[in-house]
Amino acid sequence: MAEVEPKDTCDTSNASAHSNSNADQPDRLVRVYADGIYDLFHFGHARSLEQAKKSFPNTYLLVGCCNDETTHKFKGKTVMTESERYESLRHCKWVDEVIPDAPWVINQEFLDKHEIAYVAHDSLPYADASGAGKDVYEFVKAVGRFKETKRTDGISTSDIIMRIVKDYNQYVLRNLDRGYTRKELGVSFVKEKRLRVNMRLKKLQEKVKEHQEKVGEKIQTVAMHRNEWVENADRWVAGFLEMFEEGCHKMGTAIRDRIQESLRGQQSRENVVRTQLYMIVIFVFAFLLAISVQLELVLCVHPPGNPKDLDGEILSHPCFIARFCLSLSSDRIEIVGQ
Template sequence: MGREEEEEQRQSNATEDRPVRVYADGIYDLFHYGHARSLEQAKKLFPNTYLLVGCCNDELTHKYKGKTVMNEQERYESLRHCKWVDEVIPDAPWVITPEFLDKHQIDYVAHDSLPYADASGAGKDVYEYVKSIGKFKETKRTAGISTSDIIMRIIKDYNKYVMRNLARGYSRKDLGVSYVKEKRLRVNMGIERLREKVKRQREKVGEKIQTVAKTAGMHRNLWVENADRLIAGFLEMFEERCHKMVGELLFLSLLTELAFPISIYRDGFFFVIIRVRRLGTESRSN
């Protein structure tokens, strides 16, 4: 009997006598729908499947892959709440061995077909053994989503997430942010709010002018020329005041809050302001 016939016989016996025991493993950090879809594929490989999911502990993961956001218990618990998973195997091995397959009576191992480099040094691919004995079943990755992608999104908008959490009551120490960094972020947030306010005001003015234009029944081309002139004049006046207000805001915040030694700053603007404050203090004391 050839390998293909043996394979068909094993599948047939497993389906008739008991559920096919399929094993999938991974790190499952920041569990997302890409993970869930891969497990769904593994669960649906056969009409009657018992899906076991192995998850490596922190020690192995940090050694061979790097630091995770979630600890091992959080990752195990995330898997237990996935509807496709029948059983979670904690402390899963990095490389699947014959002993592990026998212990858990595993019929097949499910994973995407790309070679997964064996960082432990045992081989070129952690699934090399199960592929060689015909117990490997391929699943497909979900494009556009991965734990690394999620982390990259957070890093990309790091300042926004810091400000969001500061606004929600987290302290700068909780977030690992320096005093100066916090103040700069708060000033930037104030400027951003001001920009949004200007944008909304601009839209309102545009809407009002459009309404007036329709009411007056002005010729379209003539109106466009006048509208550009009116809006430009308004924005010039409004933005001039905004710049002045922002300048005063920065000046006051620096004078009242950023009283740090001059050596901290390399920028001439900060140097002058702090120096002015010191000179003012000295003159009052004299």
């Protein structure tokens, strides 16, 4: 707590005197008063008290807090008791003095008793539930002894209570798991069992959802790898078939050249027939080999689990055998013509 100067050195004159003295003597101690309920003390309370403390260069901050009887009568039930609320304020570093049992409406007698120069609060009208007026700070505003502070958005005692009420079941189970009895929490035996069953079902649903997400991720990964493998396999098959076709074409060309050379050398008809039979055997062998290789490659790319039209797969590739046969036929026609 800040050290308190003697009251005879404090600025406690009227409003006009305050303005002049503050301008002439900036280091003079000014007694500022702030009040409230301060239930479930939070950082919004602390920020408002910080603003009040820093309203003058040298401020002595008094904070009034209403007791339980007054608060329950005009505002409603609190979570914390009056002693707990007083103690929370005493541990705030901006507070120099706590005034317990503070009045609901401030009057001149209260200001004079505590030698208060200014009252700090936000500017919104605070309804006077006691029936004395529309705003509990109407008097100090009228006499020019009101210092405005800013509220902190997004935090209030009511918001905190609303969060607890919203997730009531979870907080009840949380405290039951920590050793509190259902009687201490005001929960019946049936309600306790129902809450536990609902919580188990909720956890089970979360686990199932988590498992489904993991399975979905794995399926996507496997599908991605499979697509990549199929693309690579297609490239390998196309490359192999191109090389195989080129090799067979060269072999067919060599056979054709050999036959032509034999015929030009005026071999006997028996040698010609034998050579042609030899050519047919090689042709049939190459044809069967090509069909076997293409069937195996198609089955590798499209396994039995995903059946395909094998004839369509084989016929979809360039048919080097047909070209080979045509080339042989044309050469044979040419030779016969000669």
